[in-house]
Amino acid sequence: MILGDLLGTPVHDDDGVRLGRVADARFVVDGAPHRLMADARLLGLVVSPHSWSSFMGYERNSLTQPWPLPQLLRWRHRGSFFVMWEDIAVLGDRSVRLRPGYTAYSPALDRKGQE
Amino acid sequence: MKRLLGVALGILTAIGGFVDIGDLVTNAVVGSRFGLSLIWVVAVGVVGICVFANMSGRVAAASGRATFEVIRERLGPRAGLANLSASFLINLMTVTAEIGGIALALQLASSVNYLLWIPLAAVAVWLVIWRVKFSIMENVTGLLGLTLIVFAVALFLLKPDWGNLASQAIPAVPAEETGATYWYFAIALFGAAMTPYEVFFFSSGAVEEGWKIKDLIQSRINVLVGFPLGGLLSVAIAGCAAVVLLPAGISVTSLSQVILPVAEGAGKLGLAVVLLGIVAATFGAALETTLSSGYTLAQFFGWSWGKFRAPAQAARFHLAMIICLLVGLGVLATGVDPVLVTEYSVVFSAVALPLTYLPILIVANDPQYMGRHVNGRGVNVVAMIYLVVILVASLAAIPLMIVTGAGA
Numbered sequence: 026m027i028l029g030d031l032l033g034t035p036v037h038d039d040d041g042v043r044l045g046r047v048a049d050a051r052f053v054v055d056g057a058p059h060r061l062m063a064d065a066r067l068l069g070l071v072v073s074p075h076s077w078s079s080f081m082g083y084e085r086n087s088l089t090q091p092w093p094l095p096q097l098l099r100w101r102h103r104g105s106f107f108v109m110w111e112d113i114a115v116l117g118d119r120s121v122r123l124r125p126g127y128t129a130y131s132p133a134l135d136r137k138g139q140e
Numbered sequence: 141m142k143r144l145l146g147v148a149l150g151i152l153t154a155i156g157g158f159v160d161i162g163d164l165v166t167n168a169v170v171g172s173r174f175g176l177s178l179i180w181v182v183a184v185g186v187v188g189i190c191v192f193a194n195m196s197g198r199v200a201a202a203s204g205r206a207t208f209e210v211i212r213e214r215l216g217p218r219a220g221l222a223n224l225s226a227s228f229l230i231n232l233m234t235v236t237a238e239i240g241g242i243a244l245a246l247q248l249a250s251s252v253n254y255l256l257w258i259p260l261a262a263v264a265v266w267l268v269i270w271r272v273k274f275s276i277m278e279n280v281t282g283l284l285g286l287t288l289i290v291f292a293v294a295l296f297l298l299k300p301d302w303g304n305l306a307s308q309a310i311p312a313v314p315a316e317e318t319g320a321t322y323w324y325f326a327i328a329l330f331g332a333a334m335t336p337y338e339v340f341f342f343s344s345g346a347v348e349e350g351w352k353i354k355d356l357i358q359s360r361i362n363v364l365v366g367f368p369l370g371g372l373l374s375v376a377i378a379g380c381a382a383v384v385l386l387p388a389g390i391s392v393t394s395l396s397q398v399i400l401p402v403a404e405g406a407g408k409l410g411l412a413v414v415l416l417g418i419v420a421a422t423f424g425a426a427l428e429t430t431l432s433s434g435y436t437l438a439q440f441f442g443w444s445w446g447k448f449r450a451p452a453q454a455a456r457f458h459l460a461m462i463i464c465l466l467v468g469l470g471v472l473a474t475g476v477d478p479v480l481v482t483e484y485s486v487v488f489s490a491v492a493l494p495l496t497y498l499p500i501l502i503v504a505n506d507p508q509y510m511g512r513h514v515n516g517r518g519v520n521v522v523a524m525i526y527l528v529v530i531l532v533a534s535l536a537a538i539p540l541m542i543v544t545g546a547g548a
Contacts (some may be wrong), residue, residue, distance in 0.1 A: 032218065049216070079219040081502055090505040091520040 027120060031116070038074045039114070039125040045074035048105060049084070049132075070113070070121070071132050073105035080105075084132040107132045147361055153282025154366020160425030161241030161374050162234070162332040162486040165416065165479055167374045169547075170325050170400040171381025173317060173391050176308040179375055181326045185333025187372035192497060193342050195515065195523065197359045197419065200346035203509040205428040207343045208439035210509075211499045223438045223495045227435060231337050233485040235429040235524055236468040239265065240478020241422035244395040250417045258472050260335045262465045265426045269461060272350050272445045280379065281424030287417035292376040294405030294414075300383040307381060324540040324547045327533045328483065331490030334530075339496060340432040344439070348446050355512065378404070390405050394479055434461040483546070491537045493530050501527060 028050055036044045056064025071084065073134040083098045084105060112127035169179050175410045200206055205213070242265075243257035267385075268277055313322045332480075351359065380401035381392060392398055395418070404412040431447070438445030438457040445457040472478065484530075501523050504515045515523065 030216070059458075079215050082506070084212050086506070087507070088505060088507075091501060091515065091524050094502065128153070 026116075026118070030118075031070075031121075033077045034117075034119070034121050036070075036121045036123065036128070038123050044123070045105070046073045046077040047071070048073040048077045048102070050082065051107065067110050069107055069130075071105060071107050073102050076101050083100075083129040085134045087133065092124065105132055106130060143318070143358075144239045146360055149279060150362035151360060151369070153279050155369045155373065156282035156288070156421070157278070157424055157428070158367055158381055159285065159288055159377075159421050160335070160428075161237050161422045161478075162335060163374050163378060163484050163490070164241070164421070165392070165482045166325075166332040166486050167377040168381045168385075168392045169483070171378035171392075172397070174314055174322065174386035176264045176305060176324060176375075176378060177310065177312050177314060177320070177367045178326055178329055179309050179378060179515070180311055181329040182333055182378070183373050184529070185330045186249050186368050186511060187310050187522075188529070189334045189338060191519070191523055191526055192339050192504020193367070193499070195364045195519070196339050196343040196500050197346050197363065198356060198482070198513055199500060199504050199509065200343040201351040201353055201359070202513045203503070204347065206347050206435060206439050207340050207496060207500060210503045211496065212440050212442075213537030214242055214499050214503055220440065223499075224436060226492045226495055227336060227340075228436050230485065230488045231340070231407055231429055231433050231436065232464055233481060234337055234485075235426065235433060235464055236292060237478055237482040237499070238426035238429055239465075240481060241395070242419060242426060243472070245418040245422060247489050248396055248399070249419070254478070255417045255473070255475070256310040257342045258469060261423075261426070263429055264467050265423070266465055268427055268460060269430060270451060270458065274345070274459075277427060277447075278345070278424075279367060281420055281427065284420030285417060285424055287413050288373055289376075290402055290406060290410050290413045290417060291380055293430055294402040294410055294469045295376050295379045295383065296405075297410075298380070298383050298401065298405040300379075305379065305382065316418050318544070319323065319475070320540055320544045321547055323536065324544045327490050327537045327540065328486045328547070329536075330529075330533050331486040331488070331493070333374065334493060335461060336493055336496050337429045337432040338380050339437050339500070341428040344431070344435040344446075348448055350448075356513075369478050372445050375433055377475055387433070406471060430461050430464060433464040433511070471521050471536060487537050489539060490530075490533045492534070494527070494534050497527065 031047055031050065034047045036047060038044055048068050049115050051068045051071060052065040053068045054063050054065050058068050064071035080102055084102060089095050108123060108127055108129060110112055112124050113121060114124045115122040162396060196207055199210060208224065211223055214240045215223060239261050242261040243254040246257040246261070247254035277432060313319050338351045346359065384401035384404055385397065390397060399411065399414050399418070403411045434457045435445060443456040444454045446454060503509050505520070507514055
């Protein structure tokens, strides 16, 4: 399976309730160090209930310029959340299922670009 | 003093580099059919390209990233690839049109059929891209392209009734044209002035020349002075057509008709100068568009790119450009009329424009890339107005193309 197949896959919780689709995957670069860069590790997935089209990066920050683009894009992705890899139970071809009691984090990063 | 010379040179090359085959053909067609009634679109387009080039130049200088690196990063691979495909295909169409333009101008100078000039033109473009330094390439073609000022000279020598010409400049649909064709050509003219390759080239050129924040003032002067003056050249081309061709009932369908008013106004010498200017302008634009096709692909796929690297260090970048030139050659070898390719390419340029404009606008507002050089409030207001204009032009272009039978 490649990451491209995962994008757009429906996401369900443990009871089979549909939560949205996979909009993005988030990595941290903290694996085995190499000369140029360390290996990337999949931290988790961003799930969006309304649309899995591009966020254009507005999910990561709190920018409000140029009005009204950020406001429109955020509205399109309202209710989107981030789940950690540990909270994912099944990563199937047709759907992703989360573990019971998963935690939905905000997809935003702080100003230094950290979770 | 050296600084001043640099600024002067920058402005001159921006003027000479502004006009390409799209501007030549579209302005002449519009002038010959609509007089100066569409000239306001040139002004709208020039302000637009100033806004766009200013933003993408600032993004390139502040973040060190060229347009398609930004698009790939910001839109992600999926939306980015759709974007790349559209932008790349339209750019390829423009490459084809520019090479055809070189060949047509050489045909007019030599009476040798343009089909024979096409391989020569393509090989010359390739050799320059392969061998010549970026700054020399830009300055020489830009300065030679300045000879297109002969259009303005010819307009004066034609001694038109200036009052009548000025009264034509009011937006109005001429009696023998329909509203749909009027707006179709408005979009074509807008697309010709705001061709996306200018921005790929501009932002990649900023990386090629290693711009830093302190060079931004100079680049801003180049853009804000050079492009409007280049726009005046466009107006002169349309003016010549409006004075000579419109009353004669000739609507432009070939390059020889574009230069007809110059021959009438400025004689044989003018004709020689305008042919030199057209060859220089189309050659310069062929270099820019060919490089742009290499830039867009390499930046999207993460290949090493740039003329500042030896070709062996940027092999895929150079190979991609060779293939693009060969595809352009192949299209022209079918005998398709380069003027027709040009007319379509400017309209499709307008269609594809939002794809590159929007990501640049977004990134120009992001302090993570830009630090404190994000868009100011004033720039954002103008940029958002242009986003709407660009979106409307983009969405209306294809329906209007169908309704008007491509402006027939």
